Each structure stands twice: as C-alpha cells, then as structure tokens.
Amino acid sequence: MKKKKGMTTFLTYAALTIGAVIMVFPFIWMLLTAFKTNAEVMQIPPTILPAEWKLDSFTRVMDLLPFGKLYMNTILMIAGRVICAVAFCSMAGYAFAKLNFRGKNFLFTLVIVQQMIPGQIFIIPQYQMIARLGAGNSFFALIFPGIVSAFGTFFLRQSYMGIPNEIGEAAYLDGCNRWQTFTKVMFPLTGASVAALAVFTAVFAYTDLMWPMIVNTDINATTLSAGLSSLNGQFSTNYPVLMAGSLLAMLPMVVLYLIFQKQFIEGVAMTGGK
C-alpha cells in the first residue's frame, strides 16, 4: 500500500516536471536565441548555449523599435483602462445591486446582453468613430473600447450582491448618503473582486493586438504587442532580433507576474469564464 502510494507520487512529479519543462522551454529558447548571432542560429546542428553571449540583438532591436515609448504607451493604456473599469464598473455594480430605481432591470438586461456579444462585432464602427474624431495615434484611442465594461459591471454587481443590506442600512442610519455609503462603506468591502477585475483588465489590454494595431498605426504611438507585430513583418528572418524584441516586450509583465503571482492567478480564477 505504502509502496503504491510512493509510486503514484513519483509519477505525479514526473508528469508535472515534463509538463513544466514544455511550458518553460520556449522562454528559455527565446532567451538563448536572443544572445546568439544570426550566423550562429543558422548552424546545423544548432548550438544550445550561445558561443558568446552577445548583446547586439538587443541594441539592434532598440534601434528598430522605440521601446521607451512602447512601454510608456502600454503602461498608459493599461492604467487608463484599469482606472476606468474599476471606477465605472464599481459605481454601476453598486447601483444595480443595492439601489432601487425605475428601469433598473431593463438597463441591467442591456449590460448582460452586451456582455455576451463578442467584441469583434463592434470594431469597425469603433474604428470609424476614432477616425472621424481624428483621434488616431492617441492615448484616447488606446483606451477607447475599454472605457466601460459590461463584463466588469456584471462581475462587480455579483460582488455587491454578496454584501448584506444591513451594512448599507447601518451606514444610512449613521447619516451617510448613497454616495458616502458607496465610497466609504461598500467599495472597500469589494477589494478582492476589484483586484481581480484590475488584473483581468490589465492582462487583456496588454495582450490585445488588433485594436492598437488598427488605431495607432504610428510606431511611436502604439503598444508593445502591436510593435512586435510590425517587427515580425519587417525582420521575419532575423530570429535573434525578433527574440530580443519579444523578450523585452514580455519582461515587465512577467516580472509583475512573478511578484504578484498569487493575485494574478486568483484574479483570473475569479473572473474565469469570460
């Protein structure tokens, strides 16, 4: 019996280790390739470690792409979308969960229906609006589709539904008006859900490719993802340069992930299903 258990544990470790190697290997290969020269990566058989750890590909890719601006644009896009989502979704989520007003059910149905429709169907008209406003290549264009979120509203409403009404009533008896009840009492109680929504919004904004690519075509105004796609188009054969670019683009998010790993995974698990 005990021997059998040891065997199961061993097999579990073995399977997980093989899986983990397959998950990590592409990133290691990216790293190793980025430090090789273009001549070295075309050797047969391939070398594993770089013959010489060269930084040339990194300097080259930083000449090709304005990485400082790409980082800045990506950070601004993420920050803008997260702030909008947290503020507006919290307000609406609280109102839908805790306040009685005429037309509430109708308006909430609108939110639910929007949440179910795939976003691609909105893209052409959204793009046309940005074009008509002459707002292409701007910060506003980057955050535009993420200013409000039907999913976030729905998600935070669930969170406010879970707070007992007595808490709001107690605040009311203490002399708080609706706004004070919301900001001082209710909102702080939704911390875990707000964090989850923030993580979800940030990851989604960071990985989004089509929208930044079409509205911010100027390489100085676009995001890391869209920048990489233009690099892919121009230097499709210089793999060390492409790998160095990919590495630089993924590094900030991976560092954040390694620090806040628990929040990332729990946040995504909470918002899961979207």
Next chain:
Amino acid sequence: MKKKGKLDQDHIWGYLLVSPTIIGLLVLNVYPFLQTIYLSFTNAKVFGAHKFVGMDNYVKMINSEEFLRATWNTILFCILTVPVGVLLALVVAVLLNAKIRGKVVFRAIFFLPMVVAPAAVAMVWKWMFNSEYGIVNTILHTNIDWITNPNVVIITVAIVAVWSALGYDAVLLLSGIQNISRSYYEAAGLDGCSKLQQFWYITLPMVSPTLFVVLIMRLMASLKVYDLLYMMVGEGNPALGKAQSLIYLFYRESFISGNRGYASAIVIWTVLLIGVVTLLQFLGQKKWVNYEV
C-alpha cells in the same frame, strides 16, 4: 415620508452611478452593433459614400471559396484545440491537486503563457517551428514545413494555442476540484475505491459545472482565434488560405482591403456561429453536467 425620501435618493444616485456605464455601452457597443448590421447591407469602403446593396455581401460571402474555407478552418481549429486542450487541462488540474510539494511553483509555471502577449508567444514558436533551423525538427529528427505547408500549418498553430491556454484552464478546473468536499473521498477510500474510481465517480461529476464553463470559454476563444494566426501565418505565406480563420479574414477584409461592408457580413456570420455553438452547448449540458451538490 421617510421611505419616499429614501426612494428618491435611490433614484437620483442610481441614475448618476449607472450613467457612465450606460452611456458608454450605448456609444461603444449598442450603436456599433446596429451600425455593423447596417454596414453589412451596404457596399461601404474606407472612403467615399456607400449605398444600400441588400443581401449582396451575404450572397458574395456564401459563394466565396475563401470565406467557406475560413469557416471550415475555424471549425477545424476548434476540433483540434478544444477537446485536447480541455482534457490536458483536466489532467494538469488533477495532478496539481495531489498532495505534493512545489505545487505553487508548478501552478505558476503552467500559468505563465497567460501573461505573455500572444505576439511574443507566436514569435518564439514560429522560430522553434522553423523548417530549416528550428529546434522542433532538430529534436524530432524530422523535416516538416510546420509553418508553410498548407496541410500542416493549422495543426502547428493549434499546438501553440493548446500550450498557451493550458495553465489558465487548469487553474479554473483546479479551483473547481478544490471546492469538492474531502468527505466524499474519505468515504470512498473507506469503501476501498481506487484513485481512478474516485476520479471517475467523484471528481468528474463534481467538477462538471466548472468543466462546462471552461469548455464554453475555450470554444468561444477558439472560434475567435486571430492573433496567433496573424503572427505565425502572415500575408504572403502560401499556407495562409488553409490557416485563415474567420476573424483573420474579417481583419484582412476590413482593415487591409478596406471592404467594410463585406467584412461586416463576415463578422456577423462569425458572431451567429458562436451564438449557435454556445446554444448547442447549453442544450447539451443537461446530459452530462451535474448541478446537484
């Protein structure tokens, strides 16, 4: 009197608090939704006036080999990624649920691709699948044109898609598995059930609601696949036609060729397809999803 005052305050604050979201949804979703439907009945291009052309775009669409091919590619992509991906995720979730050390590290590693932009993921896999110098052919001692062979390329992208989503799906399934009460397993253990029996008779039925959510989500994501294909199978690749998904075709028609009207018809078809597939899943769930806890 007091009650009425409370209700009025509710009204004012209610409308104030939902107004940004409702106005935003009207401008960003409702109007674009109607506009896309309208555009699909016009010959809209990038510039200039457009006129109403009735069902022309839809007729053009169903007679277009490229469109039919893209629809099939999209469905094939789902067949290639969804069953394998969800099954592997379930295996990983069960393994991560075992009493082992380093669980957090394993979970973090499997989840990693989720926080990396698909653009970067696609790039490194494209390099590893390179037919001449790629490490995959070297390790397997093969000589396959992973990216440019029209019959292979969709499988290549499917592998990358499964790899990318594995950890995310596993984390969701793991949280479902962890919600199952230990007492079921203890009772089964006393009755002499093997681990396999426990998985089959306890874990699987109890996790089926989560499994259903993961399945729906993975299906929707696969039906909308675009970024991996765009990065790995670019314009000029001879295999593009055999790999192009509906959303990729939509992107090329609307933002490269500038056929906004026709592209609108394609995206509406795609959304309808997603709707029908999701509906079928919801109808089919009664047969296997267990909500009695």
